[in-house]
Amino acid sequence: MSLLEIKEGRYVLDGEPFRILSGAIHYFRVVPEYWKDRLQKLKACGFNTVETYIPWNVHEPQEGAFQFEGMADVEQFISLAGQLGLHVIVRPSPYICAEWEFGGLPAWLLQDNSMQLRCSDPVFLAKVDRYYDQLIPKLVPLLSTNGGPIVAVQVENEYGSFGNDTSYLQYLRDGLLSRGVDVLLFTSDGPTDEMLLGGTIEDVHATVNFGSRVAESFGKFREYRDHEPLMVMEYWNGWFDHWMEPHHIREASEVAEVLDEMLETGASVNVYMFHGGTNFGFYNGANHIETYEPTVTSYDYDSPLTEWGDVTGKYEAMRSVLGKHGIEPGCPLPEPMLKYAYGQVTLSEYSPLFGQLDQLSSPVKQPSIQPMEKFGQAYGFILYSTWVKGPRLGQKLHIQEVRDRAQVFLDGQPLGVVERWNPQPLEITVPKEGARLDILVENMGRINYGPLLRDPKGITEGARIDNQFQYDWTIRTLPLEQGSLAQLNYEPVKRSMEPAFYRGYVDVEETCDTFLRFDGWNKGIAWINGFNLGRYWQAGPQRALYVPGPLLRQGRNEIVLFELHGSPDMPAITLTDKPDLGNIAAVDDTFLNFVQDDENV
Structure with missing residues (x-):
């Protein structure tokens, strides 16, 4: 048994001073076969903890029907992290944001127009209780107090950016406690008066989220919590992309400089994201500031590890900063995953939507x-x-x-x-x-x-x-759910401008990572062997979809596109060994300051 506590204004683990050095990896954005690789690369960089959200809509896709297998096997992910010697922070709050569909809330909540979300509405709380009755007992054996790796659990996520229902936060806290969660509880919010006033409760540890202006952000936090350790629960080291906008990057040198400043203050940090992964299927979210902005399939986030798991210059820059502060790699760095260009694949069959x-x-x-x-x-x-x-x-x-x-x-x-x-x-x-x-x-x-x-x-x-x-x-x-495509009847491809499914096959001897280029196609959805890779769209910025090697099989592999606007003259895709996230736009400090101050993106 071990316990992360707060004593004399600092974290203490097993009676010894402890600094949380964490990176965010979302199990639900990574195929399970690659969980170990991504976690080892986190440890090899010098981090001692992994953080993950838990999305309600993944685990209760239909009301009352729960899913905890495959990419939803959160217990296996947490256990694996523990076996590799990492501590774990979990964020199981009903809402996660995370640029994830509906912020992790299940769509079936919208069947009831009168139900109020993320507040003390008893109808909403009853839905949360039923979910927690399934989820939390799976987490309790994995708590550090029970010999597991989980050292901290989030109560709600960035609630001060949405509401100020303190009784709702207290209800969630009490629900965790009553179900046996006896590790450190926390909230996370932006470093502004409004967000800290609305999102924190007195007897729960508060953390902050930001990407720059370290002294100013911690200064605002200290106005509210002067005796708690400094913890950046989300250090935004990159950014995400919307369709019809450029691909965002943030310079590695700037990211390293801000991380160094955080560590100089003695703060703990969770790098968001350390490895972004992919919004497979229909799980991408959207934002709405002046207009609706849907998020692309890739969640690369310009992270230290790419969407496909490669080390970047940002990884090396962070590794250098951690070394400066006396933090050594926790294990050897695994080799990169193999990538292969399988070449052009003709989609020679089609199935018009209106005929099916x-x-x-x-x-x-x-x-x-x-x-x-x-x-x-x-x-x-x-x-x-x-x-x-x-x-x-x-x-x-x-x-x-x-x-x-x-x-x-x-x-x-x-x-x-x-x-x-x-x-x-x-x-x-x-x-x-x-x-x-x-x-x-x-x-x-x-x-x-x-x-x-x-x-x-x-x-x-x-x-x-x-x-x-x-x-x-x-x-x-x-809904085009898994298995529904098997009901389709195909015929030899014809030139058509109506929505249709297009099918082709590729033979594979060795299964490696690859990237599906959709040049010439307009807009739609791509599947490989029945697995929904996500959306493609010529509007960009993303020009290729990541295909993890475990989704392929030796021998024949089926590729299906649901194209909304008709096929190109040559109905084919290309499987290449090179990613393409699109034309670049830098995320500068001015942008991050806007996000910090007015976190409505």
């Missing part, structure tokens, strides 16, 4: 449009279809509150695209005999941060022609 609807879903008749959550759907696409009476000449079709991107078809022909960030109406002309109207809506990721967190998907208000709302809809949910 009965294989993918069952129709539901509704008088009015409803968002996907009302049908028990969390992710993917939803199709709204109706018959429009004619004649109508040069009228305007308005999709009222589309979440997030709608493709509109009239009698099977593309009419246009309506996007949340560009919600212009479409001109529509309907012949006297009428026409079929189809609206295919993509959920591009729920907002993960800020006051607009409640983010139902599909069409949330309705579709109207001029001022006339249209009724009598047939609705099909298209």
